[in-house]
Amino acid sequence: MTKKKNRNVGIVGIGMTEISSHKEDQNQPEMINEAVRAALADAGITLKDIDCVVHGNMELFEMVHQPDLWHMIGTGALGKPEFRITTGGTTGMTLIAASDNLVASGMYDVVMAIGFNKLQEAGSTTGGITNMADPLWYRHLQTGALTSTSANMTIEEFGAERARKAAMKHRIMMDKHAGLNERAHRRLGLEYNQMEDLMKNSPPLIGDLRLIHMCSQSDGACVMILASEEKAKKISKKPVWIRDHIAVHREETASNAYFPILSENSHRAAARKLFARNGITNPVEYFDVFEMYDPSAWWGIEWLRDFFLLKGDEAIKMVENGDWDLDGKVPVNPSGGVTASNPISATAMLKPAEVALQIRGDAGTHQLKREVRHGLASGFGGVMWTELMILEKDLNWQGV
Amino acid sequence: MKRVAICAVAQHEIKGNIWYKRFQDMLLDILEDLQGETGFTFGGENGVKNVLTCSDDFFDARTISDNAVNDVVGAANYRGEQKMAQEGLNGIGYAMADILSGHDDVIYFAGHCKESLSASRNQIANMAYDPFYCRCLGMDYLNAAGLQARAYMEKTKITPEQLAQVVVRARQWASRNTYANEKTQLNLGDVMYSSVLCDPIRSLHAYPVSDGAVAMLLASEERAYEFTDNPIWITGFGNCMDDYFMGRRDLAASSALKKAAEQAYKMAGIKQPRKSVNLMEVMDCYAYQQPMWLEGLGLCDEGKGGDFINEYGPAKYNVNLSGGMLAGRPLMIGGLYGVAEAVLQLKGQANEHQAADVNCAVIQSTTGGAGQFQTVVVLER
Amino acid sequence: MAKNKLNTQAEELISIQVVNSIDYSFPTGPIMGKWFQGLKEKKFYATKCPSCGRTMTPPRGCCALCVVRSEEFVEVGPKGTVENYDIAYYASPDPLTGKVRSTPYAAVFVRMDGSDCDIFTHGIKDEDIPKLKRGVRVRPVWNEVRTGCIEDMLYFEIDA
Ligand SMILES: [Zn+2]
Numbered sequence: 001m002t003k004k005k006n007r008n009v010g011i012v013g014i015g016m017t018e019i020s021s022h023k024e025d026q027n028q029p030e031m032i033n034e035a036v037r038a039a040l041a042d043a044g045i046t047l048k049d050i051d052c053v054v055h056g057n058m059e060l061f062e063m064v065h066q067p068d069l070w071h072m073i074g075t076g077a078l079g080k081p082e083f084r085i086t087t088g089g090t091t092g093m094t095l096i097a098a099s100d101n102l103v104a105s106g107m108y109d110v111v112m113a114i115g116f117n118k119l120q121e122a123g124s125t126t127g128g129i130t131n132m133a134d135p136l137w138y139r140h141l142q143t144g145a146l147t148s149t150s151a152n153m154t155i156e157e158f159g160a161e162r163a164r165k166a167a168m169k170h171r172i173m174m175d176k177h178a179g180l181n182e183r184a185h186r187r188l189g190l191e192y193n194q195m196e197d198l199m200k201n202s203p204p205l206i207g208d209l210r211l212i213h214m215c216s217q218s219d220g221a222c223v224m225i226l227a228s229e230e231k232a233k234k235i236s237k238k239p240v241w242i243r244d245h246i247a248v249h250r251e252e253t254a255s256n257a258y259f260p261i262l263s264e265n266s267h268r269a270a271a272r273k274l275f276a277r278n279g280i281t282n283p284v285e286y287f288d289v290f291e292m293y294d295p296s297a298w299w300g301i302e303w304l305r306d307f308f309l310l311k312g313d314e315a316i317k318m319v320e321n322g323d324w325d326l327d328g329k330v331p332v333n334p335s336g337g338v339t340a341s342n343p344i345s346a347t348a349m350l351k352p353a354e355v356a357l358q359i360r361g362d363a364g365t366h367q368l369k370r371e372v373r374h375g376l377a378s379g380f381g382g383v384m385w386t387e388l389m390i391l392e393k394d395l396n397w398q399g400v
Numbered sequence: 401m402k403r404v405a406i407c408a409v410a411q412h413e414i415k416g417n418i419w420y421k422r423f424q425d426m427l428l429d430i431l432e433d434l435q436g437e438t439g440f441t442f443g444g445e446n447g448v449k450n451v452l453t454c455s456d457d458f459f460d461a462r463t464i465s466d467n468a469v470n471d472v473v474g475a476a477n478y479r480g481e482q483k484m485a486q487e488g489l490n491g492i493g494y495a496m497a498d499i500l501s502g503h504d505d506v507i508y509f510a511g512h513c514k515e516s517l518s519a520s521r522n523q524i525a526n527m528a529y530d531p532f533y534c535r536c537l538g539m540d541y542l543n544a545a546g547l548q549a550r551a552y553m554e555k556t557k558i559t560p561e562q563l564a565q566v567v568v569r570a571r572q573w574a575s576r577n578t579y580a581n582e583k584t585q586l587n588l589g590d591v592m593y594s595s596v597l598c599d600p601i602r603s604l605h606a607y608p609v610s611d612g613a614v615a616m617l618l619a620s621e622e623r624a625y626e627f628t629d630n631p632i633w634i635t636g637f638g639n640c641m642d643d644y645f646m647g648r649r650d651l652a653a654s655s656a657l658k659k660a661a662e663q664a665y666k667m668a669g670i671k672q673p674r675k676s677v678n679l680m681e682v683m684d685c686y687a688y689q690q691p692m693w694l695e696g697l698g699l700c701d702e703g704k705g706g707d708f709i710n711e712y713g714p715a716k717y718n719v720n721l722s723g724g725m726l727a728g729r730p731l732m733i734g735g736l737y738g739v740a741e742a743v744l745q746l747k748g749q750a751n752e753h754q755a756a757d758v759n760c761a762v763i764q765s766t767t768g769g770a771g772q773f774q775t776v777v778v779l780e781r
Numbered sequence: 782m783a784k785n786k787l788n789t790q791a792e793e794l795i796s797i798q799v800v801n802s803i804d805y806s807f808p809t810g811p812i813m814g815k816w817f818q819g820l821k822e823k824k825f826y827a828t829k830c831p832s833c834g835r836t837m838t839p840p841r842g843c844c845a846l847c848v849v850r851s852e853e854f855v856e857v858g859p860k861g862t863v864e865n866y867d868i869a870y871y872a873s874p875d876p877l878t879g880k881v882r883s884t885p886y887a888a889v890f891v892r893m894d895g896s897d898c899d900i901f902t903h904g905i906k907d908e909d910i911p912k913l914k915r916g917v918r919v920r921p922v923w924n925e926v927r928t929g930c931i932e933d934m935l936y937f938e939i940d941a
């Protein structure tokens with residue numbers, strides 16, 4: 001069942017701040033404004049051309065209630081329509097999905113989406129995430145998004161040595177990609193010959209999840225401008241088209257997310273449904289790039305299997321073969337991924353932003369060598385929630 | 401242009417402190433009410449696949465507050481969900497866009513807000529201000545309203561009697577509305593001599609602390625009749641952001657509301673709202689806001705809010721026959737309750753407070769200090 | 782990147798430290814209320830979904846899989862099987878108190894006896910952490926003073 005879009009929507013502007021752990025030289029609206037200006041400059045338009053602003057973050061990290069009200073100083077929403085839509089870690093991509101809907105509806109021609117978090121102002125990100133648990137019983141137990149349940153399951157399935165090596169290889173590969181991306185927050189310069197050392201000596205956080213496996217705590221903002229087909233073609237020489245997107249949520253109780261009581265997790269369900277309705281039967285063949293929300297290296301190797309609908313050890317084998325590398329079968333996270341940069345509510349927007357830059361050929365120092373026509377981007381949040389989005393270079397999938 | 405329908409609505413009764421239920425329990429109650437009325441399900445080819453919620457992390461004291469309700473809004477079993485992190489009326493505009501885009505054809509939309517969970521809703525509103533300047537000054541929505549009330553009263557010369565009339569009338573209508581919170585009847589003196597809350601706002605000028613939840617089913621024109629015989633159409637939507645710094649705004653004029661109304665009327669093809677609109681639900685958190693928002697919506701002349709009250713304008717345009725905010729509605733879904741009321745009125749199901757011949761209703765809501773953000777929806781039969 | 786044009790001295794970049802505190806009270810509602818009453822009596826109540834039949838503890842008034850009201854109570858446990866676990870070496874601040882917890886501590890994801898499609902999470906006794914593995918059997922250790930809250934159960938211990 002292909003969804004019929006009321007009208008096509010293209011990405012015409014992308015802006016992001018530098019991602020770093022400390023941004024004392026900017027307050028929240030100033031940080032947002034930097035990304036807004038960058039996106040407007042990228043699109044070659046001004047605020048006058050923006051019909052509607054979409055804003056999102058997780059409020060309790062910066063401890064500002066309804067922050068769009070204050071942030072209007074930096075967002076440029078004065079006198080304009082505005083929406084504030086959030087979903088946790090997936091927020092950044094929810095904002096793009098929502099903006100896609102707003103433009104496709106015909107209600108707004110040009111929409112600017114703003115995702116950001118200034119986690120430095122939260123005190124402790126792990127504490128902030130823990131606040132999502134039920135105050136009556138789970139909040140005293142949860143340790144943010146830190147968990148080794150994925151590592152435990154992967155080790156049980158493939159044996160400790162193979163699993164640990166695969167997770168570390170994924171991590172070092174991500175760092176190598178980040179090393180090419182001047183905007184990435186953490187660029188550690190890791191080498192594959194450090195694997196054994198890191199597997200032993202990186203400080204353990206939770207079980208087999210070590211500090212090196214885990215995502216960073218970052219400040220940053222990402223802004224994307226979306227326009228109707230007609231406007232997009234006028235504004236941009238190379239608009240990137242949003243083909244389709246899907247959101248899949250799971251139940252509140254985190255224990256049921258960390259141990260799969262059902263056969264399928266949200267990522268696999270999202271991929272299965274999205275690919276089916278778009279007639280994509282072999283995602284490994286089809287996609288030229290995948291930007292994945294991989295909050296840890298363990299989740300990274302587990303989820304690649306789900307997103308590409310692979311079985312058994314097919315995904316791990318691909319890690320071992322370097323098939324996810326920049327010159328592999330499907331390059332994964334040329335940006336360096338989430339273990340390198342994680343300003344949470346911007347993170348899931350950095351994924352489609354990176355894919356769009358790769359499709360345009362504007363990724364600069366980390367531009368893929370191959371031609372990028374078909375891109376996939378994922379967001380992760382909540383208790384195993386997925387947002388998954390397909391982006392295209394050409395407007396030629398209709399009727400597929 | 402294609403149309404989007406609100407098929408049916410369900411309201412939880414509003415109370416000052418629903419201490420005996422979690423908000424999850426409240427949402428399950430109204431979900432069942434709505435399913436009973438429309439027969440919609442979450443399963444199968446024709447089931448609801450995407451859900452819209454409205455809640456607030458601060459009011460619920462939960463990061464990702466929608467996570468807490470995914471189970472009871474039907475999102476948890478591999479369905480999609482998005483949260484309106486604004487006053488819920490904006491969700492009507494977003495759900496409309498979602499359906500018009502072709503991405504979804506049916507949307508279940510549920511919002512909740514329990515102001516009673518926190519010791520002080522003013523403390524939460526204080527957190528809406530920047531941490532360097534306005535927050536340290538103790539700004540909150542009540543203080544901001546106090547400043548605006550003074551500016552508006554000075555400009556319009558509206559009298560304490562006229563403001564009291566607004567409150568007395570709200571309570572009269574609330575007494576006929578099953579879902580309304582505060583139904584105690586008042587006389588003018590009760591209001592005029594109630595204790596001063598934030599000069600010139602007195603305690604009975606302010607909306608009571610409220611808990612509640614609202615749900616509705618929205619559908620494309622093609623599918624609406626599966627769920628109801630008399631769908632209500634969303635024909636206009638607009639919203640607009642005003643300046644954060646109050647010193648840069650004319651506090652007695654609501655420029656953002658005028659722009660929001662302009663968008664909504666234009667979409668609905670309404671050229672003369674005074675001729676077309678016959679029911680209003682405005683978010684009057686404080687008594688002065690009812691005439692002030694009606695000015696912004698073009699229902700009365702600029703600066704003539706007081707005369708409008710004397711000339712029975714609120715009765716003529718069927719303003720807030722639910723009792724409105726002044727009878728108590730939770731902040732984050734004040735406008736969503738307005739939609740629920742308007743839908744019942746348009747369907748002729750408002751029972752004891754039903755108005756005659758309602759064809760076109762306008763609902764307004766606001767977020768932030770002194771009406772910084774404004775939203776307007778037009779519904780028609 | 783647009784840098785601050787004021788050529789600001791680092792010492793002029795001020796960070797204001799603030800602890801924001803708002804008091805809240807959370808009602809349990811009848812479903813969680815019954816569960817806490819059960820803990821007081823060393824019992825694990827679960828709700829049973831009338832549609833799919835799964836039991837849920839802590840009880841939920843609505844089965845998330847079937848989206849139907851589930852208010853029938855049954856007892857599960859008190860013993861269960863560890864399906865997964867987290868051993869924390871990094872102590873995050875306790876979000877309720879701000880205090881940093883001592884490490885290591887662990888959480889276990891337990892399939893309670895009589896509960897087929899639901900996982901219950903709690904802590905495990907520190908001494909048992911080295912013995913943790915998937916499939917191990919555990920039993921609850923109760924607080925001597927029980928008042929009807931999550932602390933009525935101290936943690937699980939391995940059921941030798
Ligand atoms: Zn069930």
